[in-house]
Amino acid sequence: MRNPVNHLHSVVTLVILAALVSAEEPPVSKGHLVLIGGGEKPAVAMQKFVELAGGPNAAILIVPTASEQPDTGTYYEQIFEHDYECTNVTPLALSGREDAQRASIVKLINGAGGIFFAGGDQSRVTAALLDTPAFEAMGEAFARGAVLGGTSAGAACMSPLMITGEGNFNVLAAATVDLQPGLGFFPGAILDQHFIARQRENRLIAVVLEHPDLLGVGIDEATAVWLRPDHTFQVLGSGWVAVLDAIGASVRRQPVPDGEAHLGVLGLRVDILLPGDVYDLGSRSIVGPGGRVPQPGAPAEAGRMRNE
Numbered sequence: 559m560r561n562p563v564n565h566l567h568s569v570v571t572l573v574i575l576a577a578l579v580s581a582e583e584p585p586v587s588k589g590h591l592v593l594i595g596g597g598e599k600p601a602v603a604m605q606k607f608v609e610l611a612g613g614p615n616a617a618i619l620i621v622p623t624a625s626e627q628p629d630t631g632t633y634y635e636q637i638f639e640h641d642y643e644c645t646n647v648t649p650l651a652l653s654g655r656e657d658a659q660r661a662s663i664v665k666l667i668n669g670a671g672g673i674f675f676a677g678g679d680q681s682r683v684t685a686a687l688l689d690t691p692a693f694e695a696m697g698e699a700f701a702r703g704a705v706l707g708g709t710s711a712g713a714a715c716m717s718p719l720m721i722t723g724e725g726n727f728n729v730l731a732a733a734t735v736d737l738q739p740g741l742g743f744f745p746g747a748i749l750d751q752h753f754i755a756r757q758r759e760n761r762l763i764a765v766v767l768e769h770p771d772l773l774g775v776g777i778d779e780a781t782a783v784w785l786r787p788d789h790t791f792q793v794l795g796s797g798w799v800a801v802l803d804a805i806g807a808s809v810r811r812q813p814v815p816d817g818e819a820h821l822g823v824l825g826l827r828v829d830i831l832l833p834g835d836v837y838d839l840g841s842r843s844i845v846g847p848g849g850r851v852p853q854p855g856a857p858a859e860a861g862r863m864r865n866e
Contacts, residue, residue, distance in 0.1 A: 588787055589700035591744055595751040596677060596710035596866050597779030600795035606784055608642050610705035611672025619670045620649040623686050624678030624711040634676060658690035667695040672705045675712030677866025681722050683715040684740060706743055710751050710866040713777060716744040731818040735761045744785060746839050747773040754778040754798050766804045767821050774802035789839040793831045803827040803842050
């Protein structure tokens with residue numbers, strides 16, 4: 559005779575399994591990121607941003623929040639209009655949290671094909687945006703397929719954890735690099751910018767040794783990463799992108815008098831990527847194709863380039 563308790567257990571198990579199988583997977587974001595490491599803005603990256611936004615007639619927004627210079631929005635508006643023939647560029651009046659609550663700002667974000675973040679101080683961006691209607695609208699736009707771009711601080715703010723620029727960068731020691739929550743659009747990594755030009759290797763090494771679950775991605779000046787919805791990114795521009803991977807490394811801590819413990823490591827993986835290289839965040843490996851991609855002729859930026 560069949561045991562009714564066992565039979566009931568089997569039925570419940572089958573119901574649960576059926577529900578799990580039929581449950582829809584979480585929606586995958588359709589958005590792209592085009593992030594520049596500061597300095598010269600490579601034409602190939604800017605053109606890719608415009609293309610992904612929907613072309614020169616697409617609605618493109620400028621987020622000047624990181625900058626303290628009042629003409630930053632106009633500066634980027636002129637670049638997109640003059641150098642890339644864009645016809646629908648709007649600088650957002652978004653300097654603080656009060657602005658990020660405004661329905662007019664949210665409406666503009668809802669209609670945007672591309673949103674570009676200026677350089678400056680990345681902490682100004684997160685202080686103004688996190689947990690606001692404008693930030694929620696950006697997330698929804700990104701999920702629908704809008705492209706987010708940025709340079710310097712506008713790139714640094716895109717990771718889940720963000721290097722603020724504060725701290726002691728002259729040592730490899732615990733708790734010496736100030737980190738704050740970032741916007742989180744670039745998954746599984748922490749971003750640094752001006753990486754080779756300003757010799758920022760030590761601070762990114764210190765961060766990944768304390769957060770080995772996150773890849774360290776250091777983007778050089780005049781160089782960009784184009785992150786696709788499948789979580790692969792391609793290097794664009796003329797410089798380098800360094801990827802630091804401490805997931806399988808053995809991290810050592812050595813106490814020192816009157817200071818934070820010094821950090822050592824065995825087995826830290828460092829990949830140096832060149833233009834054209836494609837890296838998979840999921841497998842933590844270069845997946846193809848190496849070598850250089852064609853670099854379109856750069857429109858002149860003489861007299862307008864800022865050291866962001």
